[in-house]
Amino acid sequence: MNNTTFETNEYTDTPKAILVGLSYDDRDERAFERSMSELTALTKACDLEPAMTITQTLPHPDHATFIGSGKVEELKNLISMLDANIIIFGDTLSPIQLRNLERILDTEVIDRTGLILQIFAKRARTREARMQVEYAQLQFMLPRLAGMRTELSRQGGGSGRLSNKGAGEKKLELDRRRIEHRCAELRRDLEAIEHERDTQRAKRMSSDIPRISLVGYTNAGKSTLLNAFLDASHIEEKENKKVMQKDMLFATLDTTVRRIDLPGHRPFLLSDTVGFINELPTTLVKAFRSTLSEAVYADLLLEVIDFSDPDYMTHIEVTEKTLRDIGASQIPIIYVFNKADLVIEGSEHSAMKIPHLRDDRIYMSAENSIGLNELSSLIERTLEGEKIDCEFVIPYSDGAALHDITSRAEVSETEYTESGTHLILKCSKKMVQKYQAYTI
Numbered sequence: 001m002n003n004t005t006f007e008t009n010e011y012t013d014t015p016k017a018i019l020v021g022l023s024y025d026d027r028d029e030r031a032f033e034r035s036m037s038e039l040t041a042l043t044k045a046c047d048l049e050p051a052m053t054i055t056q057t058l059p060h061p062d063h064a065t066f067i068g069s070g071k072v073e074e075l076k077n078l079i080s081m082l083d084a085n086i087i088i089f090g091d092t093l094s095p096i097q098l099r100n101l102e103r104i105l106d107t108e109v110i111d112r113t114g115l116i117l118q119i120f121a122k123r124a125r126t127r128e129a130r131m132q133v134e135y136a137q138l139q140f141m142l143p144r145l146a147g148m149r150t151e152l153s154r155q156g157g158g159s160g161r162l163s164n165k166g167a168g169e170k171k172l173e174l175d176r177r178r179i180e181h182r183c184a185e186l187r188r189d190l191e192a193i194e195h196e197r198d199t200q201r202a203k204r205m206s207s208d209i210p211r212i213s214l215v216g217y218t219n220a221g222k223s224t225l226l227n228a229f230l231d232a233s234h235i236e237e238k239e240n241k242k243v244m245q246k247d248m249l250f251a252t253l254d255t256t257v258r259r260i261d262l263p264g265h266r267p268f269l270l271s272d273t274v275g276f277i278n279e280l281p282t283t284l285v286k287a288f289r290s291t292l293s294e295a296v297y298a299d300l301l302l303e304v305i306d307f308s309d310p311d312y313m314t315h316i317e318v319t320e321k322t323l324r325d326i327g328a329s330q331i332p333i334i335y336v337f338n339k340a341d342l343v344i345e346g347s348e349h350s351a352m353k354i355p356h357l358r359d360d361r362i363y364m365s366a367e368n369s370i371g372l373n374e375l376s377s378l379i380e381r382t383l384e385g386e387k388i389d390c391e392f393v394i395p396y397s398d399g400a401a402l403h404d405i406t407s408r409a410e411v412s413e414t415e416y417t418e419s420g421t422h423l424i425l426k427c428s429k430k431m432v433q434k435y436q437a438y439t440i
Helices: 029-045 069-083 095-105 112-123 127-148 167-206 222-232 284-287 291-295 311-325 371-384 399-408 429-434
Strands: 004-007 016-024 049-058 085-091 108-110 211-216 256-260 268-272 302-308 335-340 356-358 361-363 386-396 408-416 421-428
Touching: 016 029, 016 069, 029 049, 029 112, 049 069, 069 095, 085 112, 095 108, 095 127, 108 112, 108 356, 112 127, 112 284, 127 167, 127 284, 211 222, 211 291, 211 311, 222 256, 222 268, 222 302, 222 335, 222 371, 284 311, 302 311, 335 371, 361 371, 371 408, 371 421, 371 429, 386 399, 386 429, 399 421, 421 429
Parallel strands: 016 049, 016 085, 085 108, 211 268, 211 302, 302 335, 335 361
Antiparallel strands: 004 049, 256 268, 356 361, 386 421, 408 421
16 A cells, blocks of 8 residues: 655745654544644645655554654655655654654654744744743753764763763763753743733733633634724724734734723723644643733633634644643633634535524634624623622712723612612622622
8 A cells, every 4th residue: 555645736945845644553544634634734834845745554653763664765765756855754753763764864854843843933923932932942952962963973982981972972961051051041031021921910910801811723713803803992003903813823922912892892801822733742831831821810711713624623622631731721711613604604504694602602703703792792791690689889989880880780770879879780799799898
């Protein structure tokens, strides 16, 4: 059986990459196909040309070369035939496998984790994001140093323990020390930035404006939804506040926070976080923990899901796992099924009219601004919770409290008394707790 497949090239002057995938005996075939398709998208996102894809089936990964010596020889011949610049593996390679493959193939070899790190390095814009990516790259590089020094001797002659070290071994130690020193510098700088972020977050938390975070699989439409909210908001200089939106994996990395003020709705702060992906490198999750903490401290999460993607259920599972990893699994969630307009016509959902609401989920289209008003109402209902009957007497001296209550509660009766404004209304338990001193 020939496991080699050719793909149509869309690029002319970009470096050529050969993609390599390994299917184990116990690996789900559909999951493997999905993984390889995603690897192609990641390769394009890294500005590389996926010139060819080859796959191998083994009971388990080969300890020395991951895909076996026979397939490596086939790969070596294909490199010359296609004039390929780089080999990309769909799984994470061990330092030994990486070293052996680069030695045999005599070309650059990276794995899925290394590819994602390359993309993050290209896309990072802010100083914090660049530092986080650099830290993740160095952490990833440390155990793989030996494979990067094959041209140097590991042993040398002479007497004594120190003099017995060859040029390569000394170089490895120097590189390791430099990396560890740089990592320490980055940790200190990132801790300082995190302290500033905590101060900013504390100010936002004290402002009594709800904090909402966009989360979800990469390229699901989070940035598009943020920009759609900005377009509909009563704010100045909307264009300057927008973020980049593009049909590409990891189009944006930097976390942004914007105030959303839609007509007829309570304003809220909306943060856009980095997109998740299956098997997101652990080093990246750790490095971006301070950025992802915007989701941890949110009052509500909007999980944006690409409803047009056949694997959207897998994306939901990956997002939920990542939220558990960063400690945000207990925060209330609204499931935003985006791009619903692309799949409804002629499908099993043809009877559905968007926007469509069902409990804690909404089917909408951020690109066409369909469902923004309905999503805003769902956000308010979720934040406020179940409303109860209550009475307040608001002193005339506290006009801010009166405005807050009357704008967010369902007031049925108003009476002006000597003690203040007497209100009979329905409101959330959270509001009752906030103005407990004024309740009757």
